Amino acid sequence: MIPYLYKENRLRFFLHIMLCLFFTIFEVGLAYIMMLSVDYALNGDLSDAKYYIVGFLAYVVTFFAIDFFTQKSRLGLLRRARMELRRDVLRDICKLSTTQFHRKNVGEWISILIKDIDIIESSYFKSFFNLFTNILQFSISIVLMMIISPYLCLFIFVIGLVQLLIPKIMGPKLGMKKKLLSDAVSAFTVEASEKLHAFDLLKSFHLTANVFEKVNHSSKSMEERQFHSNFFSALINLLSFTFGQILYVGTYFFGAILIIFGQMTLPMMIAASQLIVYITYPLISLNDDLAEFRSAKEIIRKLVRLKVGSDDQTHSIQKRSLEDCFIFDDVCFSYGDKSIIRDIRFKMHKNRKYLLRGASGIGKSTILKLITREIQPTSGRILIDETDISQISKEDYVKIISINSQNLFLFNASLRDNITIFQDSFTTEQLTEAVQFAGLSLSLDKRNGSYDLLDFIIGENGVNLSGGEKQRIALARMYLYQSDVMLFDESFSNLDKDSRNDIMRRLLKWDNKTIVYISHQIEEELASEFDSILELTEQGVVLS
Structure with missing residues (x-):
């Protein structure tokens, strides 16, 4: 699925990756600016204030421009990937025989073209970009933290390792819940579509009330699957957030001890406290994105099975007319x-x-x-x-x-x-x-x-x-x-x-x-x- 992001325009994809890199550097660079600000306050000298103000404004304007073009570029890549994927799915559907096509209801095909592609976009394409940006942010922050204090870096590594195990354990179960949700959405779409198409018939036999109960039951089942999927995803996020809090509070505690022992200055601790944001947030998001990334695999397998079915070509002889x-x-x-x-x-x-x-x-x-x-x-x-x-x-x-x-x-x-x-x-x-x-x-x-x-x-x-x-x-x-x-x-x-x-x-x-x-x-x-x-x-x- 990732090739959909770059196969039509590799240069645009490469430029977006470079924009992500510059965006991450400027975002993490805020820790350095905060360190300079605290250091300037401790010096108590206002003579260089204008230089700090100009530098800060230049940082803000440049960061805004990079962020603007990064978001615009990403949305363009996602739009193109969505269009290309839907085009290929439609092509695969058109290649099916009538027997293969009628194995699914029309409502199920519509659900694949809309709901499943939306899931691929949110849980796969967007998660890919989030993963890439978060890994960059995490890596740069860890290197800077290592420069500030190897002890803090070791503490972060241990807690971070625990965080990374959470999606590994809980991701497959979330994937199954996403699959059940997709099936429930398809079932509801089929049920509602069929009954609405039969509105005149049902009305003539005064059966709309009975049919309403059936459609409502299908709706309840879909919402129940949605609830379980969302709740399990929220549980994964909660566990990640808890370990992130331990990581954040621990930075201040160990930072205070290191200052007492003379192994760190106050400006460095302020920078470390900001860096921990760029370490904990990627870890929290990383768990969520990894879980979403894995959960999308069930939908991808469904689309792959569709492609395999459309490519199943046992007929090879060319014959274009009846001769006898x-x-x-x-x-x-x-x-x-x-x-x-x-x-x-x-x-x-x-x-x-x-x-x-x-x-x-x-x-x-x-x-x-x-x-x-x-x-x-x-x-x-x-x-x-x-x-x-x-x-x-x-x-x-x-x-x-x-x-x-x-x-x-x-x-x-x-x-x-x-x-x-x-x-x-x-x-x-x-x-x-x-x-x-x-x-x-x-x-x-x-x-x-x-x-x-x-x-x-x-x-x-x-x-x-x-x-x-x-x-x-x-x-x-x-x-x-x-x-x-x-x-x-x-x-x-x-x-x-x-x-x-x-x-x-x-x-x-x-x-x-x-x-x-x-x-x-x-x-x-x-x-x-x-x-x-x-x-x-x-x-x-x-x-x-």
Whole structure:
């Protein structure tokens, strides 16, 4: 994760490190200024006051400038690191197969993109800079303390060693609590997101009160995890602070003894008392930062597992089109010990229109998932032109196969953006042709008035459209992207008869495309217009 801080601009990172060094030197240098001030007071001579005042003002102005540029530089590095990390996580998510993607709820993915990256920033990136600055501050202060008094330095070393053991012992447990918190946040996000999306449904059945209790229970669980995580972190800080107090008070006590024995002057003790601040504070912060640093490792492991999943590429063969036929060769699939389909064997030839039908629960959706590679056959092979589909790269396969389901997703955007899915590589002529093919212009032109049809805003989830118009958008999408094989899973079953038949006949007239329509019931008149019917039964597939 640290490379995110410097991989885009090493020079900026190096300059920030140098600024941190100068910042630390000036901060610790306050002890020297305090020593000079006390020494000047003991001398009792005001003749050099103006030189001390000028020197002090120069110190303050320079320190302010260094601190200003250090903070600005750090915030810039953190912003860039956050952006680069989120970009890479998004890229890894996009590389996942649909099966891998749906292993998590959408709310969990959003939690990773927001909450987990925030944790990485606060517990890892910021802790790294804090650790670096604190180590610098601690090291410089220890060297100066050694010059002032080796005895005080030995005392500080012993107490400081105890402080450093605290995060070593308690850090792993804090990490587990952070992991539980992250899981609780994901669970709450999923619960709240799902119930809010179902608001209309819940309201219609008067179930909002019951659902409120479930969401509230998830919220309580999340806050409970937050409390335990924060409390354990506070306990670590408290133990570190206690040993810091022992260190601070002990400096004055031993300093007084050393002055009595003539091994230290009063100005040196004042300087030592200030140096102890620059020793104890880094130690206290060091424990906290080390604990935070370790706790972030659980989130990092989660992101690494995501990257490993997205890089899992077993498909290597390039194939970008269907040349002859799509083959199921003795395909079986089982969930555990339960057999869903067995010994399925059939061929679908290029540019033909197929109706796959059968009773509910017979396995039509399973065949669809096998074709789209959401699941893998328990045995047998699925081939495209003698090439096993499991060996075709994901990028090529999605160009060969496209699917339209009954549950269509629409963006709260223009008709143009919904059809192109925000891709600007299509011409207006191509879009117009797709709209006309899908029959959208016939229904939308009437309500759209004088405005450009493609700029018509359809509303959230197509609220401004009818069911038939939504499915026509899906048809226009598929026409625009031109896959060789197009699958329709009960896509038009909720439409009225006229809309359904109109869209179906548009599909059946589509030349140079292989169409597979899956349905458990369809009018015989319409079914007869398909080139072939694949009847799925318990004994297998019957071709007619």
